[in-house]
Amino acid sequence: MKPIAFRGSALADLRSFPQSAMREAGYQLDRVQHGLAPSDCKPMPSIGAGVTELRIWDEAGTFRVVYIAKLAEAVYVLHCFQKKTQQTAKRDIELARARLKELMKEIAP
Template identity: 55%
Template sequence: MKKLRFIGSSLDDLKNFPLEARREAGFELDTVQRGNMPSDFKPLLTVGSGVYEIRIHALGEWRIIYVAKFDDAVYVLHAFQKKTQKTQHEDIELAKRRYKQLRTSDE
């Protein structure tokens, strides 16, 4: 099972989810750590290669952007509440910066 690593404020952001959403997030992240895909996800190629978004529908809409393609860990790049139909540009850009930071430290 891969370790779970949080980049930037993603752990604190996830802790701010309501309890029901946090529980679902934990279940989905455990699934990813075990090498499987979450129950509701989509690829986010605009962020980077191998990046996915977990969709959580509990007391609102919540998202976790992660990458699991590296051998050592599953990296959570961003966790946030989605308030509009389209993911906010700021959320995508933050995930891109954190992915780039991760890739730079990986090389």
């Protein structure tokens, strides 16, 4: 099982989700840690190769957890947020992209 590593404010952002959405995110991330596919996800090549968006549909709204699991060391959670529109906000994509870039510098200097 791979450990989970949260980047930037991702853990605090995840903890701000409603209880039911946070629990579902935890369950789905546990599946990813064990090498299984989450129930509802899609690739996010606009952020980077191997980046996936976990989609959580909750009565309180729509939530997203952006992560990369292809690296050997851990499942890296780049960004967690509530989605308010059909399209992912540019600032959310840019924040996840910046955290991925920073991560790649750290693990492969």
